[in-house]
Amino acid sequence: AQSVTQLDSQVPVFEEAPVELRCNYSSSVSVYLFWYVQYPNQGLQLLLKYLSGSTLVKGINGFEAEFNKSQTSFHLRKPSVHISDTAEYFCAVSGGDYKLSFGAGTTVTVRA
Amino acid sequence: GAGVSQSPRYKVAKRGQDVALRCDPISGHVSLFWYQQALGQGPEFLTYFQNEAQLDKSGLPSDRFFAERPEGSVSTLKIQRTQQEDSAVYLCASGPGNNYGYTFGSGTRLTVV
Numbered sequence: 210a211q212s213v214t215q216l217d218s219q220v221p222v223f224e225e226a227p228v229e230l231r232c233n234y235s236s237s238v239s240v241y242l243f244w245y246v247q248y249p250n251q252g253l254q255l256l257l258k259y260l261s262g263s264t265l266v267k268g269i270n271g272f273e274a275e276f277n278k279s280q281t282s283f284h285l286r287k288p289s290v291h292i293s294d295t296a297e298y299f300c301a302v303s304g305g306d307y308k309l310s311f312g313a314g315t316t317v318t319v320r321a
Numbered sequence: 322g323a324g325v326s327q328s329p330r331y332k333v334a335k336r337g338q339d340v341a342l343r344c345d346p347i348s349g350h351v352s353l354f355w356y357q358q359a360l361g362q363g364p365e366f367l368t369y370f371q372n373e374a375q376l377d378k379s380g381l382p383s384d385r386f387f388a389e390r391p392e393g394s395v396s397t398l399k400i401q402r403t404q405q406e407d408s409a410v411y412l413c414a415s416g417p418g419n420n421y422g423y424t425f426g427s428g429t430r431l432t433v434v
Contacts, residue, residue, distance in 0.1 A: 213363075241421060243421070245425075250427070251427050252325070252412060252414075252425035252426050252427045252428055253364070253412065253414075253425040254425070255422075255423070258421060260421065299363050299364070301363075303421065307352065307354075307369060307377075307421075308366045308369065308377070308380075309356075309364075309366065309423075310366070311363030311364050311365070312363050313361070313362055313363050314361075314362070314363050
C-alpha cells in the first residue's frame with residue numbers, strides 16, 4: 210500500500226515570495242506522484258505528475274516538483290506566488306493500480 | 322460536455338434518508354472513480370469503473386454504499402440510511418484510460434442532519 214504525508218498543514222506566504230510545499234511518500238513498489246490544487250468549492254485540478262523520466266517535473270501556473278527517490282519526497286515549489294495561488298494543495302501517490310492515495314492537504318494563503 | 326458534471330452540488334439529508342448522487346463524465350472516458358473527501362482531509366478512494374464494469378469497490382465504507390454505471394457513461398452513487406459520518410464532499414473523476422489523465426468534477430457536498 211502507498212501513503213503520503215504532507216508535512217505542513219498551513220503555509221502563509223507573501224505575494225511574489227517563493228513557496229515550497231513538502232510531501233513525503235511511502236511505498237513498497239514503484240510510484241507515480243501527483244500534485245493537485247483545489248480552489249474553494251471546486252474540484253481538484255492537476256498541477257503536475259511524475260510517471261517516469263526526468264526527476265524535475267514542470268507543471269501549470271509556474272509550479273515544479275522534484276522526485277527524490279532516496280528521500281522518498283516530491284516537494285512542490287514556485288519561485289514567485291500570486292494572490293490567485295491561494296488554495297488547498299494535495300500530494301498524491303499511486304502504485305500503478307489507478308488508485309490515488311492523497312495526503313491531508315496544505316492550505317496556502319498568499320498575502321499582499 | 323467540457324468537464325465532469327456532478328449533481329446536485331449540495332444535498333442536505335435527514336439521518337436515515339436515502340440519497341443518490343449523479344456523475345456525468347467526459348464523453349468517451351472509459352475510467353470513472355468516486356472519492357470521498359471529509360472536511361479538512363484529502364480525498365479517499367471509494368470505487369472504480371472501467372466502462373460499465375465495477376472493477377474495484379474496496380473503498381466503499383459499508384454495504385449502505387452502492388455505485389453503478391449501467392451503460393458505461395453516467396454513474397450514480399447511492400447511500401442508503403444516511404448517517405452523520407457520511408457527511409462529506411463526494412468527488413467523481415473520469416479519464417480516457419490508465420494514464421492518470423483524470424479530470425475531477427466539482428463534487429457534491431452531502432450534509433446529514
